[in-house]
Amino acid sequence: EVKLSGDGRMGVVYDGADWNFSSRARVAFTLSGTTDSGLEFGASFKTSDIRGDAAGADGLEDPRAGNRGTVFISGAFGKLTMGDVASAPEELFGDLADVGYMGDDWGTANGGTNDIPYLTLDNETTSGLMYTYSAGSFSVAAAMTDGNGYGSALQGTFEADTQAYSVAAAYTFGNYTVGLGYEQLDRTGSVLDMSQTELAGIAKFGNTDVKAYYAIGGDANPVDDAVGLSVASTFNAITVKGYVQNVDYVAAGVDSVTWYGLGADYDLGGGAILAAGVQDDDINGSDPTANVGVKFKF
Amino acid sequence: EVKLSGDGRMGVVYDGADWNFSSRARVAFTLSGTTDSGLEFGASFKTSDIRGDAAGADGLEDPRAGNRGTVFISGAFGKLTMGDVASAPEELFGDLADVGYMGDDWGTANGGTNDIPYLTLDNETTSGLMYTYSAGSFSVAAAMTDGNGYGSALQGTFEADTQAYSVAAAYTFGNYTVGLGYEQLDRTGSVLDMSQTELAGIAKFGNTDVKAYYAIGGDANPVDDAVGLSVASTFNAITVKGYVQNVDYVAAGVDSVTWYGLGADYDLGGGAILAAGVQDDDINGSDPTANVGVKFKF
Amino acid sequence: EVKLSGDGRMGVVYDGADWNFSSRARVAFTLSGTTDSGLEFGASFKTSDIRGDAAGADGLEDPRAGNRGTVFISGAFGKLTMGDVASAPEELFGDLADVGYMGDDWGTANGGTNDIPYLTLDNETTSGLMYTYSAGSFSVAAAMTDGNGYGSALQGTFEADTQAYSVAAAYTFGNYTVGLGYEQLDRTGSVLDMSQTELAGIAKFGNTDVKAYYAIGGDANPVDDAVGLSVASTFNAITVKGYVQNVDYVAAGVDSVTWYGLGADYDLGGGAILAAGVQDDDINGSDPTANVGVKFKF
Numbered sequence: 001e002v003k004l005s006g007d008g009r010m011g012v013v014y015d016g017a018d019w020n021f022s023s024r025a026r027v028a029f030t031l032s033g034t035t036d037s038g039l040e041f042g043a044s045f046k047t048s049d050i051r052g053d054a055a056g057a058d059g060l061e062d063p064r065a066g067n068r069g070t071v072f073i074s075g076a077f078g079k080l081t082m083g084d085v086a087s088a089p090e091e092l093f094g095d096l097a098d099v100g101y102m103g104d105d106w107g108t109a110n111g112g113t114n115d116i117p118y119l120t121l122d123n124e125t126t127s128g129l130m131y132t133y134s135a136g137s138f139s140v141a142a143a144m145t146d147g148n149g150y151g152s153a154l155q156g157t158f159e160a161d162t163q164a165y166s167v168a169a170a171y172t173f174g175n176y177t178v179g180l181g182y183e184q185l186d187r188t189g190s191v192l193d194m195s196q197t198e199l200a201g202i203a204k205f206g207n208t209d210v211k212a213y214y215a216i217g218g219d220a221n222p223v224d225d226a227v228g229l230s231v232a233s234t235f236n237a238i239t240v241k242g243y244v245q246n247v248d249y250v251a252a253g254v255d256s257v258t259w260y261g262l263g264a265d266y267d268l269g270g271g272a273i274l275a276a277g278v279q280d281d282d283i284n285g286s287d288p289t290a291n292v293g294v295k296f297k298f
Numbered sequence: 299e300v301k302l303s304g305d306g307r308m309g310v311v312y313d314g315a316d317w318n319f320s321s322r323a324r325v326a327f328t329l330s331g332t333t334d335s336g337l338e339f340g341a342s343f344k345t346s347d348i349r350g351d352a353a354g355a356d357g358l359e360d361p362r363a364g365n366r367g368t369v370f371i372s373g374a375f376g377k378l379t380m381g382d383v384a385s386a387p388e389e390l391f392g393d394l395a396d397v398g399y400m401g402d403d404w405g406t407a408n409g410g411t412n413d414i415p416y417l418t419l420d421n422e423t424t425s426g427l428m429y430t431y432s433a434g435s436f437s438v439a440a441a442m443t444d445g446n447g448y449g450s451a452l453q454g455t456f457e458a459d460t461q462a463y464s465v466a467a468a469y470t471f472g473n474y475t476v477g478l479g480y481e482q483l484d485r486t487g488s489v490l491d492m493s494q495t496e497l498a499g500i501a502k503f504g505n506t507d508v509k510a511y512y513a514i515g516g517d518a519n520p521v522d523d524a525v526g527l528s529v530a531s532t533f534n535a536i537t538v539k540g541y542v543q544n545v546d547y548v549a550a551g552v553d554s555v556t557w558y559g560l561g562a563d564y565d566l567g568g569g570a571i572l573a574a575g576v577q578d579d580d581i582n583g584s585d586p587t588a589n590v591g592v593k594f595k596f
Numbered sequence: 597e598v599k600l601s602g603d604g605r606m607g608v609v610y611d612g613a614d615w616n617f618s619s620r621a622r623v624a625f626t627l628s629g630t631t632d633s634g635l636e637f638g639a640s641f642k643t644s645d646i647r648g649d650a651a652g653a654d655g656l657e658d659p660r661a662g663n664r665g666t667v668f669i670s671g672a673f674g675k676l677t678m679g680d681v682a683s684a685p686e687e688l689f690g691d692l693a694d695v696g697y698m699g700d701d702w703g704t705a706n707g708g709t710n711d712i713p714y715l716t717l718d719n720e721t722t723s724g725l726m727y728t729y730s731a732g733s734f735s736v737a738a739a740m741t742d743g744n745g746y747g748s749a750l751q752g753t754f755e756a757d758t759q760a761y762s763v764a765a766a767y768t769f770g771n772y773t774v775g776l777g778y779e780q781l782d783r784t785g786s787v788l789d790m791s792q793t794e795l796a797g798i799a800k801f802g803n804t805d806v807k808a809y810y811a812i813g814g815d816a817n818p819v820d821d822a823v824g825l826s827v828a829s830t831f832n833a834i835t836v837k838g839y840v841q842n843v844d845y846v847a848a849g850v851d852s853v854t855w856y857g858l859g860a861d862y863d864l865g866g867g868a869i870l871a872a873g874v875q876d877d878d879i880n881g882s883d884p885t886a887n888v889g890v891k892f893k894f
Contacts, residue, residue, distance in 0.1 A: 008341035023380035025341030031894040036865025043604040043621030045645030049343030049367020069645020082619035269334025306639035321678035323639030347641030347665020567632025596627040
């Protein structure tokens, strides 16, 4: 069976200097089936109205990036997913609450967004394998790429002999989830290998969702440690959201960076949300950015 | 909700020297929803079987061009559309009647088609904003692009500091519509700015549709004035169509150009039309072009 | 009417040196209609989750290749198809039985697969025209490209003055089909023209399908002759498949090449098949390749 759904957005974005238009429409294909023995299988990917917009290079957005295509098979053994998968910790913990109608496609003048800075498979288009399994309150995930290379040739980040691994576990009790993740990037020359460990906590207090993480870089990872927190509170049709993150770098003389976002969503009903957000960082000479618009689910 | 529709065409095209094949199939996605307060929103775009054909560079047709993706929200205030919009006058007046199964994708040996030579947002892929409003017999439209740049980077026509504006109004009484439009292109250096004013008339006499326009270039627009007329008459399953256009240029010594098209459609029913057309211009040394084929709606 | 269907696959591929991941998901659009006089028309093409995988250049798979888009109209006169058509003999005889979950997308270390080495329109994206007609036990097909050029500009194989022609006929009696095909490639300079004649036989013995062909190259075709055979036998949920092919070259001192594949499919039901296959050739220094995975129909 093939099912269709869609999303769209339109609004204006401020990059610290100019207000520009940005809109997008996408259709998601969701394919699903079941074997005679009860294994479930499926696939999903997206197609979009591809144009240049303020968030991408003008007129040069590439149809091959970002469709998040995956294929899976699942059963009592868990779920195996192949394709444009995330890292194991991102699969279990996700990112912080986003702000504005552009979500994580729009960040500070220096690129900071609500995305948690996971080390591996974060918005890459490398083909990877993900295994996930849940039993009661426990969830585990493991992800890896093959030895064929890592990164995006289109974006000039492809490395032929680099391989990524990650594992993560989460435990949920009532409205609280805690999790631990570990990621490794094996690059040519062992001194270039990088690793990262993440501790994450997710909690729900009434109408308020809180998420926090702490990450420690290892090996040749330029990140010493990173920490972040987001809060989202819903009052009737309005959701107020905010996040703050800080990264410290290993290198002497490189300043740590703090960035944050504040936003509000107004639910118009029927799948439409009016959203506005402001984001900024403490890097010298950079102005706040903002975006205001509507986002749609179809 | 996501709805699907489609179109296709197949036939042969004569470019003045050779007859070649040309075919295409497309699917259009139409997304729609309604907010709790009754605002309508939606989006639409197309995907196609992308191959090189006689009308494009061989094997190099780009999937990012021409999907005409837009996102809109509408209510009592009118309609706001963002994305690959047309200019305001094109939105209200459209183009002249097309000839042949290729429509405006196939023109004279020098590229003249049934398209009215609007100054702005004509087959560009720049992100723009369109506002339209109708009250009784009156319709108005306004369109603009943001300051992020104008034109298509893919086609090498992108200008970073160029912005387009346009406004148009139309009045309909019975079977007649008259309209006035104004377009402006602000380019780097004020002496490079261009403008254009269009006067258009659309009439229906029994089974005959007539459309005519007169356009006057201003500022640095190389066009002095342009004029065009099309007639389409339907006799049972057959529609005979023709258009003629003329452009005078400002520059001394540059000849004016006249071009025209003549065609006939035969309605096969069920969404299929057999169509043939011939187009030519009065530029020295260019031969007539032609195309014959079937076009489908699904 | 627009109908959707889909396919997907996931698994691992061994290229003779490394095991890598490879997955893909696709959606096929099938468009159909009928004219008032009963002519049927339609179109079909595919869209996919486009990523680099082990079978393609990393991250550089192109969305314009392989969607196999075609448009057709059919009636008592036969069927006319335009677009990404195959050659006439491939249309009537197809290819040998494939092995593994990757089908003909995965072959020996030197690229040999279950594909019969047809001379023309084999996995090209050139726009062509196909005519097919069946009457009782007889089927005929004819295919040609226009003079606009041949091959794929994207893959660097485009030749501006090359044109392909092919004709084929097949006769079916009971469980047996025999066929004859002829292909011609007219290239710039008559001494570069190539031709090829194919004789094919298809038979069904109980649960076993057998297909064989013999091809003779002519004119400047570097192939002297080629021969191949495939057998596929089904035992309940299991299908065992194998093929072997041999090509002799005209040039003195160029070794002939033999390659083969062996595989098994296990039908999981519901549209899912577990498939494994091994392929190898007798070229010095090349190791066997293999692939194991699941393939899905939606």
